Amino acid sequence: MYRFVLRRLFSGVLLLFVITTVAYLLLYAGGGDIARRIVGPTASDAQVALKASQLGLDRPLLVQYWDWLSNAVTGDLGRSWFNGQLVSTGVTGRVSVTLSLVIGATIIAAVISVVLGVLAAVRRGWVDRVAQFVGVLGHAIPGFLIALGLVSLFALNLKLFKATGYVPITTSFGGWAATVTLPIIALSIGCIAAIVQQVRGSLIDALRQDYVRTLRARGLSFNRVVYKHVLRNAGGPALAVLAVQFIGLLGGAVIVEQIFALPGLGQITVTATGQGDIPVVMGVVVATAAIVVTVNLIIDLAQGWLNPKVRLS
Amino acid sequence: MFRSKRMAALVAAVALSLTGCSAAGSSSQDAASQTLTLGAIQSPKTFDASQSEFANLSPFYQAVYDTLIRMQPDGTLVPMLATEWKYNDDKTVLTLKLRDDVKFTDGTAFNADAAKKNLERFKAGTSPDAQFLAALKTATAVDATTLELTLSAPDPAFLNYLSKDASFMQSPASFANADIATNPVGSGPYILDTAATVTGTSYAYKRNPDYWAKDLQHYDNLVLNVYLDQTSLLNAIKSGTLNGANTIDNNTLTEIEAAGYKVNPLALNWSGLILFDRAGTTNPALKDVRVRQALNYAFDTKALLQSIGQGHGEQTAQVFPPSSDAYDKALDSRYAYDPAKAKALLAEAGYASGLTLSLPSSTLLGTTIPALITQQLKDVGITAEFTDTGNNFIADLLAPKYGVSYMILEQQSDWQLINMKLTPGAPWNPYNYEDPKVDELVNKIHLGSVDEQKAAAKELNKYIVEQAWFAPWFRPQSSYVTDAKTNVEVQTGNAYPFIWSFTPAS
Numbered sequence: 001m002y003r004f005v006l007r008r009l010f011s012g013v014l015l016l017f018v019i020t021t022v023a024y025l026l027l028y029a030g031g032g033d034i035a036r037r038i039v040g041p042t043a044s045d046a047q048v049a050l051k052a053s054q055l056g057l058d059r060p061l062l063v064q065y066w067d068w069l070s071n072a073v074t075g076d077l078g079r080s081w082f083n084g085q086l087v088s089t090g091v092t093g094r095v096s097v098t099l100s101l102v103i104g105a106t107i108i109a110a111v112i113s114v115v116l117g118v119l120a121a122v123r124r125g126w127v128d129r130v131a132q133f134v135g136v137l138g139h140a141i142p143g144f145l146i147a148l149g150l151v152s153l154f155a156l157n158l159k160l161f162k163a164t165g166y167v168p169i170t171t172s173f174g175g176w177a178a179t180v181t182l183p184i185i186a187l188s189i190g191c192i193a194a195i196v197q198q199v200r201g202s203l204i205d206a207l208r209q210d211y212v213r214t215l216r217a218r219g220l221s222f223n224r225v226v227y228k229h230v231l232r233n234a235g236g237p238a239l240a241v242l243a244v245q246f247i248g249l250l251g252g253a254v255i256v257e258q259i260f261a262l263p264g265l266g267q268i269t270v271t272a273t274g275q276g277d278i279p280v281v282m283g284v285v286v287a288t289a290a291i292v293v294t295v296n297l298i299i300d301l302a303q304g305w306l307n308p309k310v311r312l313s
Numbered sequence: 314m315f316r317s318k319r320m321a322a323l324v325a326a327v328a329l330s331l332t333g334c335s336a337a338g339s340s341s342q343d344a345a346s347q348t349l350t351l352g353a354i355q356s357p358k359t360f361d362a363s364q365s366e367f368a369n370l371s372p373f374y375q376a377v378y379d380t381l382i383r384m385q386p387d388g389t390l391v392p393m394l395a396t397e398w399k400y401n402d403d404k405t406v407l408t409l410k411l412r413d414d415v416k417f418t419d420g421t422a423f424n425a426d427a428a429k430k431n432l433e434r435f436k437a438g439t440s441p442d443a444q445f446l447a448a449l450k451t452a453t454a455v456d457a458t459t460l461e462l463t464l465s466a467p468d469p470a471f472l473n474y475l476s477k478d479a480s481f482m483q484s485p486a487s488f489a490n491a492d493i494a495t496n497p498v499g500s501g502p503y504i505l506d507t508a509a510t511v512t513g514t515s516y517a518y519k520r521n522p523d524y525w526a527k528d529l530q531h532y533d534n535l536v537l538n539v540y541l542d543q544t545s546l547l548n549a550i551k552s553g554t555l556n557g558a559n560t561i562d563n564n565t566l567t568e569i570e571a572a573g574y575k576v577n578p579l580a581l582n583w584s585g586l587i588l589f590d591r592a593g594t595t596n597p598a599l600k601d602v603r604v605r606q607a608l609n610y611a612f613d614t615k616a617l618l619q620s621i622g623q624g625h626g627e628q629t630a631q632v633f634p635p636s637s638d639a640y641d642k643a644l645d646s647r648y649a650y651d652p653a654k655a656k657a658l659l660a661e662a663g664y665a666s667g668l669t670l671s672l673p674s675s676t677l678l679g680t681t682i683p684a685l686i687t688q689q690l691k692d693v694g695i696t697a698e699f700t701d702t703g704n705n706f707i708a709d710l711l712a713p714k715y716g717v718s719y720m721i722l723e724q725q726s727d728w729q730l731i732n733m734k735l736t737p738g739a740p741w742n743p744y745n746y747e748d749p750k751v752d753e754l755v756n757k758i759h760l761g762s763v764d765e766q767k768a769a770a771k772e773l774n775k776y777i778v779e780q781a782w783f784a785p786w787f788r789p790q791s792s793y794v795t796d797a798k799t800n801v802e803v804q805t806g807n808a809y810p811f812i813w814s815f816t817p818a819s
Contacts, residue, residue, distance in 0.1 A: 083357070093511060156551050164545050164549040165549070261546075270514065273540060
């Protein structure tokens with residue numbers, strides 16, 4: 001068990017190193033004249049040179065990269081080139097917002113899609129058709145359109161929620177809920193669509209297995225068979241889909257955060273990438289990669305708990 | 314794991330949290346009635362005064378930094394940290410008397426030495442407006458309250474610049490602070506609350522309790538929210554989150570008014586074509602004034618104002634604004650739409666069989682404007698060839714790579730405008746085109762008496778219009794919207810009202 005976790009952690013660190021190196025080189029190659037972009041098109045060449053030397057952009061690429069990496073290892077991710085803020089402050093302050101959305105959407109999606117998926121697989125009939133319909137609809141309508149619809153209905157017309165902005169959960173839970181509910185719903189709909197299909201499919205497969213007939217023949221109630229044995233078997237693939245969805249939600253959050261003007265990672269990523277603010281983008285890359293590695297580790301452990309066969313691999 | 318009871322409880326909990334939050338309290342920001350919450354479309358790169366900017370970013374800085382001179386909404390200059398100022402006879406030495414009762418928020422006293430250090434730092438810094446102080450040769454602190462500025466040559470716009478970012482006064486004791494970019498130390502009406510600020514998104518300020526000019530402090534708290542996305546800005550306005558905001562275009566004014574906001578119009582820019590290549594370097598046709606005039610006659614500016622500006626704005630053919638001494642109302646209609654006249658002029662110039670112009674396009678412009686330009690030029694026999702510049706639109710214009718381009722440019726005060734667009738070294742004259750007549754008039758404006766300046770400015774404007782250096786279409790209306798609780802006076806020549814121009818509606 002410990003060796004398994006350690007191995008996964010080690011490969012996670014290695015992955016982090018490869019991702020950050022590639023990202024740094026790519027960003028640098030596509031950066032163009034960053035100092036010029038910071039001081040603006042009408043600045044003099046002397047001002048551009050001054051800015052470049054202030055930020056150390058006049059040094060060779062490898063020296064700059066090594067400088068970034070050796071500081072990053074000690075937890076110092078530097079300062080934004082465009083607003084002077086410490087990257088660690090900027091990123092950690094925003095991770096909580098994005099994670100609020102993504103974790104919230106994942107939980108809601110998991111609960112709703114398991115309920116819907118189980119009902120659809122066990123009951124079939126009209127429930128199944130509703131679940132199928134929800135699945136297709138959630139896939140067909142893009143997330144940003146759902147978000148816009150939610151804003152105009154619940155925030156602008158009914159005034160139930162905030163249309164824009166964010167209140168930290170530490171300031172007021174009610175305020176936080178009022179600002180994140182709509183974005184979470186917008187994010188979770190597409191997610192539900194994907195997982196419902198997966199849960200329904202693997203349950204229907206599992207229900208056809210021989211052991212279900214055997215258990216029923218031994219007099220176990222249908223519900224007991226489903227909840228104690230079948231779900232456990234069908235849970236693995238559903239969890240894998242959930243993990244993929246969670247990582248996909250990190251991307252989906254970018255658009256939703258823009259629409260609701262939420263100060264999350266998405267907003268900072270869009271701005272920083274557009275500007276060529278390499279220290280900030282690198283900070284986001286590190287944070288995102290760390291989140292993804294952690295989530296995958298948790299999913300692996302959960303799958304091992306659900307299915308002893310996985311633990312050996 | 315999934316016992317049905319447990320699952321039911323989970324579903325119930327989720328449902329509760331979903332319905333429960335609608336009943337929960339509103340956000341913490343409207344707790345005090347004296348909080349001013351404004352929307353902006355850009356965020357400051359840094360709070361370091363030597364790298365500060367103006368225009369859309371002015372409120373972020375004005376909240377924390379005073380200037381030596383204050384500009385009123387109509388453009389009049391009045392005392393701020395400087396109580397009086399006087400030029401010598403040849404306008405090369407400016408002597409300012411300063412207040413002696415002002416302290417920065419770190420306790421450092423404001424005096425002539427602090428002012429001198431700030432001006433020198435701005436001039437040597439990386440602000441895009443650093444050239445505002447290009448004429449400043451030396452700054453001398455004669456005594457604690459007397460500052461003497463020596464200019465290398467007279468600069469008619471210099472006092473104007475001292476009311477903008479060029480004279481933001483930051484505590485010299487904070488120049489070496491590691492957090493200078495995010496924690497400004499000034500003497501202004503508000504103090505940045507760094508704990509409540511999310512850089513790039515939301516900036517929270519508290520009233521400065523020791524501020525020297527209570528009549529400029531109208532609120533206890535100030536919040537500046539940044540919206541990078543048009544939809545989110547519009548939603549923030551419509552949901553009543555903001556007391557005031559910029560609007561990105563005029564398409565949404567009706568919706569915003571319906572939400573109970575007042576539209577405060579301001580004329581800031583002109584849009585149309587810049588005919589950069591007046592010497593015919595890249596396209597010999599542009600050297601002929603008749604071709605340039607034909608380009609002015611070729612556009613149905615009334616229709617363009619309707620289709621691009623939704624009818625909010627005024628047609629024009631001149632680049633000087635109505636607030637300027639150079640402005641002549643008659644020039645607005647100097648080139649009324651006349652395709653026949655345009656064709657005749659082209660024929661006279663030897664282009665009866667047509668001519669091809671190369672223009673830049675960009676995602677910034679969208680597709681409508683290039684299509685309209687192509688159509689209007691085609692009607693008079695000119696072929697427009699557009700090249701996509703990607704993200705380098707401005708850089709390519711200033712390189713220069715194009716003889717003609719569509720552009721929206723600000724209408725600054727006269728001397729600033731002349732130095733931005735007309736002089737041989739002006740950034741928006743990238744081919745460095747020079748005309749002796751223009752040089753002579755600019756020189757009069759530079760060194761003449763007030764009356765001579767006014768007369769020369771009028772003549773210069775007329776000459777530029779006759780020579781067709783530009784082909785302006787209209788002055789689009791920009792709008793600043795405010796809710797029922799807030800009054801504002803818009804600022805002449807600035808995209809954003811000044812921070813002390815906001816007052817609670819009684």
